[in-house]
Amino acid sequence: YIVTDSASILRDDSVYAAPDSTEQQKGCIFAEGKLAFSGTAKLRIFAHGADAIHSDKSVFIRRCSDIDIESHGGDAIQAQKHIRIEGGIVNINSTRAGSHGLIADSLISIAGGRTTILSNTTGHNEKRKNSRGIFCDSIISITGGIVKVKESSLGGKGIRSGRDIYIKNAIVDVLTFGYDDKETSSKNKGIRANNDIHIDSSRVRVRATNGWNEGLEAKHHLYLTSSLVELKAHDDALNVGIDSDAKRKSDNRLAGNIIMNGGRLYTVSEMDATDSNGEIHINDGLVFSISHGKGSRAFDCDFREFYIGPNAIVVGISNAISPFTGKLL
Numbered sequence: 001y002i003v004t005d006s007a008s009i010l011r012d013d014s015v016y017a018a019p020d021s022t023e024q025q026k027g028c029i030f031a032e033g034k035l036a037f038s039g040t041a042k043l044r045i046f047a048h049g050a051d052a053i054h055s056d057k058s059v060f061i062r063r064c065s066d067i068d069i070e071s072h073g074g075d076a077i078q079a080q081k082h083i084r085i086e087g088g089i090v091n092i093n094s095t096r097a098g099s100h101g102l103i104a105d106s107l108i109s110i111a112g113g114r115t116t117i118l119s120n121t122t123g124h125n126e127k128r129k130n131s132r133g134i135f136c137d138s139i140i141s142i143t144g145g146i147v148k149v150k151e152s153s154l155g156g157k158g159i160r161s162g163r164d165i166y167i168k169n170a171i172v173d174v175l176t177f178g179y180d181d182k183e184t185s186s187k188n189k190g191i192r193a194n195n196d197i198h199i200d201s202s203r204v205r206v207r208a209t210n211g212w213n214e215g216l217e218a219k220h221h222l223y224l225t226s227s228l229v230e231l232k233a234h235d236d237a238l239n240v241g242i243d244s245d246a247k248r249k250s251d252n253r254l255a256g257n258i259i260m261n262g263g264r265l266y267t268v269s270e271m272d273a274t275d276s277n278g279e280i281h282i283n284d285g286l287v288f289s290i291s292h293g294k295g296s297r298a299f300d301c302d303f304r305e306f307y308i309g310p311n312a313i314v315v316g317i318s319n320a321i322s323p324f325t326g327k328l329l
Contacts, residue, residue, distance in 0.1 A: 002029070004039035004066070014048040014073065027054030027074065035079075038062040046070045053077045059104075063087035063112065072096055076117070079104045087113035087145065094119045094131070097153070101133045108136045110170075112145040119151045130155040130186045133174070137162040140193075142170045142202075151176045155186030158206070161193040165218075167227075168200040177209045188213040190233065193220075200225040208233040215267070221278075224260040224285075237267035237289075241277030255302075260285050260312075269293070272300040273318070283309040291318035 012028040024030065028047040035055045037043070043066065045052045051074040053059060059079045061067065065088030069076045076092040076099070077083060083104045090113065092101045101117035102108055117133040133149035133156075134140060140161045147170065149158040158174035159165065174190045190206035190213070191197070197218040204227065206215040215233035216222070218240045231237040241256015255278030262284045267273040273289040273296075274280070280301045289298040298316030299306070308314050 002035070002037050002039075002043070004037075004041040004043045007042045007044075009044045009046070011046040012049045012073070016049045025050060026056075027051035027078070030054045032056045034058050034060065036060045036062065037065050037067065040064045040066065042066045042068065044068045044070075047073050047076075049073045051075045051078050055079045055081075058082040058084065061085045061088060061090060065089070065113075067091070069093065070095075071099060071101075075100045075103050077102050081105060082107045082109070085110045085113060085115060085145075087111065089113060090115045092117045098131060100131060100135045101149070103132070103135045105137050107139050107141065108134060109141045109143070110145055110147055111143050114146045115148070117149045117151075119149070119153060119156065130157070130181055132157045132160045134159045136160075139164050139166070141166045142172060143168050144170055146171045146173075148173045149175070151178065151188075153178045153188075155179075155181030155188055157189050157192055158208075159191045160189075161195075163193070163195045165191065165193045165197045167198065167202045167204060170202045172202065172204045174206045175209075176207070176213060179210050180212055187235070189217055190215045190231075192217045195219060196221045196223065198223045198225075199227045199229060201227060203228045205230045206232070206237075208235075210234065212271075214239055215269075218256065221257045221259065224258070224263055224265060226261070227263040229263070230266045232268045233270075235269065235271045236275045237269040237273045238265075239272075239275045239277075255279070257281065259283070260287070264288075269296070271296045273298050273316075275300040277302050279305045279307070281305070281307045281309075282312040282314055283307070284311045285313075287312070287314045289314075289316045289318075294319055 071094045131153035190208040212235040215231035215237040257278040270293040273291040298318035
C-alpha cells in the first residue's frame, strides 16, 4: 500500500545494479503481489532503468490519487493481471521505443478521474515492436472519467485490446500520428479491438493522421448507443469485420456489423469513411460520412444488409458508391 500524505518524488537509475541471488528488478516501484495507491498528495515517478510501476499481480489506483509518471526505461504501468483506475489524476509521458502507457494481461478498467497518456516513442525493439498508449490482451473497460491518448510511434496504437473494448459514460480522445512501420508491417491505428467495441452514452474522438492509418477498428462488431463519435483518418475512419471473403463465407459471425441506436456519428477519410465487411444497421441517430479520396466511398457495406431506420438520418459524400448490397432497407 502506497499512501501519499505529502508530495513525493521517486527516481531510479538508468542502469540497475546486478541482482544478488534471485531478486527481481522490474521497475522503479515493483511488487510481486498487489499494488494499491491512495492519498491526495502528488506522487512523481521518474523511471530510467525499467518500468515505472510494475506488479506481478494487479495495480489499483484509488480516487483522489495524483500520479505523474516520466517513463524512459520501460512501460509506465504494467500488471500481469489487472490495472484498475478508480479515479484521480494519472499523467503519463512515455519515451522508450516499444513501451506502453498502461499494459495488463487480463483487464484494464478506468472508472473515473482523468488519465492522460503521451507516448513520444519511435521505432521498435526486439520484444515489443510497436508502442501502445493502452494495451490489454483481454478486455479494456472505460466506464467514467476522461481518457486522452496521444501516440506517435511507428505502427503504434492509441488503444489496443486483444478482445473487447467497452466505453460507457466517458470521454475518450485519441490522437495517433506515427507512420506505418514497414519493417514489421504494423499500421498506426487510433482504437483497435480484436473482438467487439461497445460505445454507450459517451463522447469519443479519434484522429489518425500520417501513413495509411485507420481511426477505429473492430474485428467483429461495433455497437453505438446514444453517443457522439467523431472519427478522422487517412485510411478508413471506421472499419469493422474480417476483410477476407473466404473467412466471411465460412463464418458469418466474422463478417462484422455496425449497429447504431441513437446518437451522432461523423466519419471523414481519404479512403472509405465508414466500412463494414458485414452489415450496417442505423436504427436511429445521425450519421455523416465523407470520403475525399478518388474512387473511395462514404459507405462501404459488403455483406447482406444496409438498414436505415425510419428515425435515422444518413448523409454520405464521396466520389464513388458502395458495390451493390443485397438489401438496402
